[in-house]
Amino acid sequence: MELRHLRYFVAVADDLSITRAAERLNIAQPALSHQIKSLEQEVGTILLQRLSRGVALTEPGRAFADDARAVLAAVDAAKARARRIASGDVGQIRIGFTSSASFHPLVTGAIRDYRRAYPDVQVELLEETTASLLAAFRAGRVDVAFMRPGEGEVDDLWARHLFDEPMVAALPATHRLAAETGPVGLADLSGEGFIVYPRRNGRALYDGIMAACAAAGFSPQIAQNAPQLASVVNLVATGIAVAIVPRSMARLATEGVRYRSILGPAPVAPMTLVRHPAPEMPHARIFTDLVLARVRGEAGEGSDASAAE
Template sequence: MELRHLRYFVAVAEERHFTRAAERLGIAQPPLSQQIKKLEQELGTPLFRRLTRGVELTEAGVLFLEDARGIMSQVERARARAMSVARGESGRISIGFASSAVFHPLVATLIRYYRDQYPRVTISPIEGSTPSLVEGMDSGNIDAAVVRLPFNECGDNYCMDVLAEEEMLIVLPAHHPLAGKDEIALEALERETLIMFPRSLGPGLYDSIIAACRKAGFSPSLGQESPQVPSTVNMVAAGFGVSVVPASIRSVHAEGVTYHRIKGGQLKVQIALAHRANERSQAVHNLVKMIRSDKWQTYSHDYRKGLPTSQ
């Protein structure tokens, strides 16, 4: 028994006439009659009583019609679901977020906008270090990730779409002699103890900070490491030293610290969406297409420079 046999049967049952059913199906009447006979032979019972001006269902035909309609309905639902997933309009997408990037307002804006465009796609967020996100994308457990650049872990295996550029800020204890200044030159930290997060959490961000210090003419004196990028603020408040953090980390409202722009805008970092170069998921392609669209650029315009950089 094939699906077309069910479709033929349902058409004849609803039209109660072979000729009208054939016209509805777009086939000739004799082949239709032959297929129905084959179906009845396969089932071992008549489904129709042939009348002078049409047909009527037998008792077996009435029951078979109910089941046939149910099967055809399930097939249609399965087809629609498959096509929806193939178009990236439903299904699931897992998006990773570097721990230091989740505080940027554009990240929440990106997710909200994508959900508005594709409400039937389930988003599974995964927060982690950059290396763990890379591992997740390599294994296929993560479809795309919001990371900070530079992102040198994967060579040509990944594509990057920049979402925003963000200034780095100096964080000082509130009682620090420089706490009253709006801007501070990076070289002013030469004799300070710099609180950093483990390089393994975000090699690109870590190296950018160290490289900026060296460009300013000094190698920083590194103190005790913080467990995460945001927790460096709490360690500064506790008196362990000073730090340099992305501007959006200011949303961590720690008492006893002050934030300051770096004089001359010496250090900026970018946030980007990383995705596999050979990606097959249409949901991911839709996400990438969305952030490359003029509509998204307009929508996100107010967020692209990140949070205000002075306090």
């Protein structure tokens, strides 16, 4: 039994006339009569009672017509849903981001804009380290991500550099330099202990901090490793050491922490948008287009969404 047989029968059931149904279906009346008889033979019972004028549905015919309409409606709904998924209107997208990325307004704004534009797409958010996000891509657990990869780490993926975010010094509120205004020189922190984000979690941030300190003439004394940048800031609040963090982390208004911009060339935290080179579904491509349009828009406006004291 084919779907066209169901459509033919429903047309006849609606019109109660093979002649009118044949005209509406744009097929010859004898051909339609033959298709209905073949359908009755396949079902195993008479579905239509032939009258002198038109036809009438038998009891089995009425039940079959109701079920046929339900089947055709389900098929039409399935086709419509498939088209909406193919166009990116429904479905699912898995968006990853590093903990520091979640504090940047471009990242949060892009996710908000996407939710508003595609309310029927289920958005799954995954907060991980850069190293864990790279592993998630390899395992197929994430579709697109905001991360800070090191050189060569995303060569096998689609990647677009979004911006270089300046980094700032995060100081305990009791620190000798915390009450001052203006930038602080990295060399002024040469004797301090540093809380750092481990290199195994993100090479770009770690290497950038180490290179900047080396350019300032010292190698930082690592007092503590912390798995997330939010944890870095919270540990600074305890007073045990200082840290260098992306400027958007200043949005984390942690009691006991003061942020100072860095004098001279400051280390930067690059932000990169990453996805699979050829995603099967369009959601990741649509999202990346939205992000890139937002970046171009903000660049045109000359906006700067985060600042340190």
